[in-house]
Amino acid sequence: MAMFRAGLQRLSNVFNGQGGILSRLITQNAPTTNVTAPNTTKDVIATCNKLIEERTSRNFAIVHLLGKQWRVTDGDLLVVEGYWPPNIGDKIKLDKVLLAATKDFSLIGRPLVQPGLVTVTATVISKGLSHTRTHFKKKRRKQFMRINFQRAQQTMLRINTVEIANKINEAPKNVF
């Protein structure tokens, strides 16, 4: 706990009171007494918005893509397997963001973070096939042997940016 406290010492200066709304829960020091609950919530949101504006650290997000969840950050390379229509050079916005966070706070979606808050952009950089996978079966003493070869389609994605917009807790616009 001591280490944890030390890590968050700086944060505790930033935050007047402890707590969170849909953001990180600050659970370290004894809560300061002079801040009432509703104020604290607002303060936390305001502080998070300020932190976003300052862009103090790199963001990461967990996105849902082709039935899998990926933890991505700026400049990541993803290899997606299976049939997927986008072509080389396409710029894509990954909308299904389940969680986004920076060094100082996390945004947790239920199940998704509100649309427009977190923007994850990616570029398709290559499409191709995987290495050949050999599917080999053999039964002993039964004269049974099968061999097949398969290659899966692979799409390589470069994550360009993971950006958190400066409007936590604004009323969500229904984009979808």
Add this chain to the structure above:
Amino acid sequence: MVFLTVANWIRARGPDEFWRKRRIFRLAAHYTGRRRNCYSVAVRNVHRALAYATKARKLKKEDMKVLWDTRITAACEQHNITAFSLREGLGRADIMLDRKSLSDLAAWEPKTFHCLAAVAKEKLNLDNFIDGTDKKEPTGINLNLKDVMLEAWLKEKK
């Protein structure tokens, strides 16, 4: 070879012996000793290796699942919450993170995981859910739920 009768065609054993053996020897090229040089030994080993490789593709996925579970359990123990109640709490709160991303957070983003554990526990408290799983002696630090101010958020109906 030209087969004028079907009977001969059935009897033919595929490609020429040299090429049939060469296919096997190429796969056995990195073996040592007789496994590499002697066909009758090489072919057994190559077949076994290919069968293992086929089965292992499935086993790898199962092994990863076990690894992720281990990581999640370990991180949960730090916060005195069972992995079961973590999943239950997150499920009830509509947080749909899977094993893979939870273990990722547990290993590399401990602060975020700490928050998720707190959310799960708070949600279970609000639901009056009692975790009936056998618990070990607590080894971690209890989550400080005083500062979790998510009552409205967790109670709101989706």
